Amino acid sequence: MGKATGFLELDRKDRTYADPAERLKHYREFVIPHDDGALKGQASRCMNCGIPYCHNGCPVNNQIPDWNHLVYEGDWREAVENLHSTNNFPEFTGRICPAPCEAACTLNIVDQPVTIKSIECAIVDRGWKEGWITPQVPAKKSGRSVAVVGSGPAGMACAQQLARAGHSVTVFEKSDRIGGLLRYGIPDFKMEKHLINRRGMQMEAEGVQFRTGVEVGVSVSFASLQENFDAVVLAGGAEEARQLEIPGAELPGVRLAMEFLTQQNKRNAGDDELRAAPRGSLTATGKHVIVIGGGDTGSDCVGTSNRQGAASVTQLEIMPKPPESEDKAMTWPDWPLRLRTSSSHEEGVARDWAVLTRNVVGDNDVRGLECVRVEWVGGKMQEVPGSEFTLKADLILLAMGFTGPRKQGMLEQAGVELDARGNVAGNVTDYRTSDEGVFACGDMRRGQSLVVWAIREGRQCARAVDEALMGASELPR
Ligand SMILES: Cc1cc2nc3c(=O)[nH]c(=O)nc-3n(C[C@H](O)[C@H](O)[C@H](O)COP(=O)(O)OP(=O)(O)OC[C@H]3O[C@@H](n4cnc5c(N)ncnc54)[C@H](O)[C@@H]3O)c2cc1C
Numbered sequence: 001m002g003k004a005t006g007f008l009e010l011d012r013k014d015r016t017y018a019d020p021a022e023r024l025k026h027y028r029e030f031v032i033p034h035d036d037g038a039l040k041g042q043a044s045r046c047m048n049c050g051i052p053y054c055h056n057g058c059p060v061n062n063q064i065p066d067w068n069h070l071v072y073e074g075d076w077r078e079a080v081e082n083l084h085s086t087n088n089f090p091e092f093t094g095r096i097c098p099a100p101c102e103a104a105c106t107l108n109i110v111d112q113p114v115t116i117k118s119i120e121c122a123i124v125d126r127g128w129k130e131g132w133i134t135p136q137v138p139a140k141k142s143g144r145s146v147a148v149v150g151s152g153p154a155g156m157a158c159a160q161q162l163a164r165a166g167h168s169v170t171v172f173e174k175s176d177r178i179g180g181l182l183r184y185g186i187p188d189f190k191m192e193k194h195l196i197n198r199r200g201m202q203m204e205a206e207g208v209q210f211r212t213g214v215e216v217g218v219s220v221s222f223a224s225l226q227e228n229f230d231a232v233v234l235a236g237g238a239e240e241a242r243q244l245e246i247p248g249a250e251l252p253g254v255r256l257a258m259e260f261l262t263q264q265n266k267r268n269a270g271d272d273e274l275r276a277a278p279r280g281s282l283t284a285t286g287k288h289v290i291v292i293g294g295g296d297t298g299s300d301c302v303g304t305s306n307r308q309g310a311a312s313v314t315q316l317e318i319m320p321k322p323p324e325s326e327d328k329a330m331t332w333p334d335w336p337l338r339l340r341t342s343s344s345h346e347e348g349v350a351r352d353w354a355v356l357t358r359n360v361v362g363d364n365d366v367r368g369l370e371c372v373r374v375e376w377v378g379g380k381m382q383e384v385p386g387s388e389f390t391l392k393a394d395l396i397l398l399a400m401g402f403t404g405p406r407k408q409g410m411l412e413q414a415g416v417e418l419d420a421r422g423n424v425a426g427n428v429t430d431y432r433t434s435d436e437g438v439f440a441c442g443d444m445r446r447g448q449s450l451v452v453w454a455i456r457e458g459r460q461c462a463r464a465v466d467e468a469l470m471g472a473s474e475l476p477r
């Protein structure tokens with residue numbers, strides 16, 4: 001611990017954002033980072049707890065008190081090393097992780113957690129700026145080859161670890177660019193895409209081959225992967241979106257969030273968005289937009305709609321409004337259920353909870369959405385009599401989550417067993433599927449989750465593959 005009295009002297013002060021009026025004019029990141037002095041102060045607040053709950057709350061078990069200390073001491077280079085010992089891509093998590101570590105921090109008991117995520121982001125950004133983050137080319141090759149299907153954070157972490165262990169790794173990606181949902185899904189204003197390109201280049205220098213525009217199960221067969229590689233890792237994500245099953249949902253103005261978000265990612269990249277738009281170009285400009293679903297995806301639709309110049313944005317959630325703050329005695333150090341207001345919400349949206357959608361109004365296209373209020377009694381949803389209402393709508397974006405991996409194509413061909421939730425069955429010890437030599441990790445195995453969990457699973461799966469191929473592994477779990 002750098003300073004024993006740091007937490008007594010300083011309050012939590014996190015990074016700030018550019019003004020909404022300004023940031024709504026573009027799609028770039030708008031977080032204003034701390035300077036070194038402020039970071040040192042915030043790092044000094046860490047108490048180096050005997051039992052660091054932050055470290056356990058973090059899915060990749062980042063050694064948080066250690067690098068808080070290093071930042072306080074000004075030893076940035078060692079902090080970069082330490083951070084990368086548990087996390088391949090801290091610049092991703094330092095931007096978009098919901099930070100379960102901060103919820104678990106002892107100082108969160110008084111709502112003053114250490115600004116762990118901001119410190120993480122500053123460490124890795126500094127590492128890149130100083131040129132300290134370079135390719136780690138293995139001293140010798142193993143002579144073994146691995147195919148990784150999917151280039152999201154799980155596939156990328158898995159591929160990087162395996163390449164560093166000396167294996168020849170090929171990543172197959174059906175999209176035209178690597179990154180999974182980091183690339184096509186998560187808006188640029190939350191995470192700019194040059195960060196993925198930079199990691200991709202590092203990985204290529206380490207020996208990873210990326211084959212984009214190749215869908216396993218369509219462009220190449222799953223059997224050919226099994227024939228040509230010593231092991232196969234399935235990291236294809238949980239792409240099956242939950243659909244809206246009410247009358248009128250087939251109207252052209254009812255669209256999946258992913259279609260909407262991906263098109264904007266493509267526009268930002270200077271691409272022709274129509275290449276990924278079988279139903280044509282889609283924007284919220286001048287429209288009354290309703291986003292159904294209260295999670296991350298919904299919030300990203302709100303931010304994107306506002307940047308496109310929507311006439312109004314409303315976000316509906318079927319669950320009741322959570323409490324503004326949690327009962328710490330009940331929840332800490334676990335992740336609490338409480339109201340979360342994202343930067344996109346701050347930019348302007350009407351949010352409503354405990355609302356069930358009943359019917360999309362319109363003839364040739366959407367004109368409105370009929371809803372009814374619900375209450376939850378004994379865990380069961382009941383409609384509130386007489387509470388029906390209709391909202392004006394030109395565009396309805398469906399952001400109601402994902403039901404699991406897509407089964408057509410690769411999974412059908414692989415014939416691997418699925419678990420009760422429809423994800424690829426496999427445990428978190430050896431990550432093996434029911435098929436010999438085939439492993440699974442990330443959202444494809446655990447279902448819709450978080451980037452940090454995908455990185456953890458990718459790393460652990462790489463170790464399991466290495467053990468299976470070589471009999472032992474020095475890769476960390
Ligand atoms: C809109 C949105 C916003 C989100 N925001 C956040 C956030 O702020 N913070 C956070 O932590 N998490 C967020 N998440 C969740 C997070 O993005 C995912 O949990 C994470 O990306 C999962 O990583 P993955 O590598 O398992 O899968 P994915 O990122 O889904 O990557 C899977 C990849 O596999 C490819 N693929 C699939 N099948 C094949 C095939 N047969 N052949 C070749 N390639 C294939 C896909 O094209 C894709 O590129 C968000 C999710 C969405 C949808």
Ligand code: SF4
Pocket residue numbers: 045046047048049052053054055064065068104105106107114116
């Ligand atoms: S729980 Fe908070 S105060 Fe304690 S070691 Fe972790 S970051 Fe520091």
